[in-house]
Amino acid sequence: xxxxxxxxxxxxxxxxLMPRQIPTVAYTVQNxxxxxxxxxxxxxxxxxxxxxxxxxxxIRAVIPANMLxxxxxxxxxxxxxxxxxxxxxxxxxxxxxxxxxxTVIIAASRSIESLRKAVIELGxxxxxxxxxxxxxxxxxxxxxxxxxxxxxxxxxxxxLYEVSGISNHLKEGTPWGLNVTDEMINVNISGTVASILxxxxxxxxxxxxxxxxxxxxxxxxxxxxxxxxxxxxxxINTFSASLRILAAPCGVEVVTVQPGFIDTxxxxxxxxxxxxxxxxxxxSPHGMAAYMKQAVEQGGVGVVSWPVRQSVMMHALQxxxxxxxxxGQWISMKMMLSGKKIT
Numbered sequence: 001x002x003x004x005x006x007x008x009x010x011x012x013x014x015x016x017l018m019p020r021q022i023p024t025v026a027y028t029v030q031n032x033x034x035x036x037x038x039x040x041x042x043x044x045x046x047x048x049x050x051x052x053x054x055x056x057x058x059i060r061a062v063i064p065a066n067m068l069x070x071x072x073x074x075x076x077x078x079x080x081x082x083x084x085x086x087x088x089x090x091x092x093x094x095x096x097x098x099x100x101x102x103t104v105i106i107a108a109s110r111s112i113e114s115l116r117k118a119v120i121e122l123g124x125x126x127x128x129x130x131x132x133x134x135x136x137x138x139x140x141x142x143x144x145x146x147x148x149x150x151x152x153x154x155x156x157x158x159x160l161y162e163v164s165g166i167s168n169h170l171k172e173g174t175p176w177g178l179n180v181t182d183e184m185i186n187v188n189i190s191g192t193v194a195s196i197l198x199x200x201x202x203x204x205x206x207x208x209x210x211x212x213x214x215x216x217x218x219x220x221x222x223x224x225x226x227x228x229x230x231x232x233x234x235x236i237n238t239f240s241a242s243l244r245i246l247a248a249p250c251g252v253e254v255v256t257v258q259p260g261f262i263d264t265x266x267x268x269x270x271x272x273x274x275x276x277x278x279x280x281x282x283x284s285p286h287g288m289a290a291y292m293k294q295a296v297e298q299g300g301v302g303v304v305s306w307p308v309r310q311s312v313m314m315h316a317l318q319x320x321x322x323x324x325x326x327x328g329q330w331i332s333m334k335m336m337l338s339g340k341k342i343t
Contacts, residue, residue, distance in 0.1 A: 012225050012333060012340055023323055031321035038319045060300060068299060076208070078103040081150060081157045083134055083195055084164030086115040088264040089214065092289035093161050094129070095122070103127040106154050108134035109164075130154050136164055136191025137183075143194040151202055159296065160199045160211045162192055167229045167266055168343050176342035181228040188232035193239065200243070200252060207251040212296050213240040214257040217305070220314040221325075223332040225342045244302055255295050256303045260310030262288055273339035283307045 080097050084090040085107035097105050105127050109115040112133040119129050132150050151157050166187045168174045196213060203209025218226055219233030237256060244254035261267060263282040288306045295301035305311030
């Protein structure tokens, strides 16, 4: 039986196909109908975007920038809360705002010491940077109280970047199972949602604010062995897309971020666990952060995807029928795109 760092992972390495797994005729016909419907809906959305949305976006391009500013936020200094700011994408976002005048950055992380060290290494900045401890593994009531305390001390918060997330890629020899899945749900979903909704309620009362939430293209489509991580990110993708619609009438703008393969601590560990994705496919977190800031500040962007080519591919794979989706997840797992670990 194959092992990964002493942990048995037969699900990844074994191949055992049986006649019972061949789809029935009725199920196959159902999948054919799904594919036909997908083709029709894709053509309809393409034509709508081409004929209606593209002309509107071209009109927007010639509107003066001052007319596109949010009315309720005019003249207000930026107070940017970044949850998960100690490294990776979060720290890259911090650096994007570090030289903005009239800006307060609240860098929040579970590890306050590593955060302070990283901020000190930045040197002098135009923005005022405050460090705060925010542990997304804590009780949801405690997370909400901590966010409100941060808002009272340094706010009012005008921007929230929710970047935090965990994967057991970072823990050598940690087997996938109930405990690992529960921990991911606790941080990637429950803790994340607690910080987002607490901030959203504060922004809603004031009638303005910008929220940027990091999901993942893994939540769109991914190898079967990313079962728990991809599932939590699928929740975040859906949650943030729906919140964008609900929050808009209240003056709060929500942007979803769906990173592809980004060169971070987590993906370095994934590559060390035999991921077959070429190194050239791992994009810089600095480019990702710059794209995020641009989308948040200019408005008119619902989903930030980086690298774009990876996102385009994953969105396209969402349109395949369930039989092909299952086959694709199995093939990408066997190709070890995300390594040999179950996460």
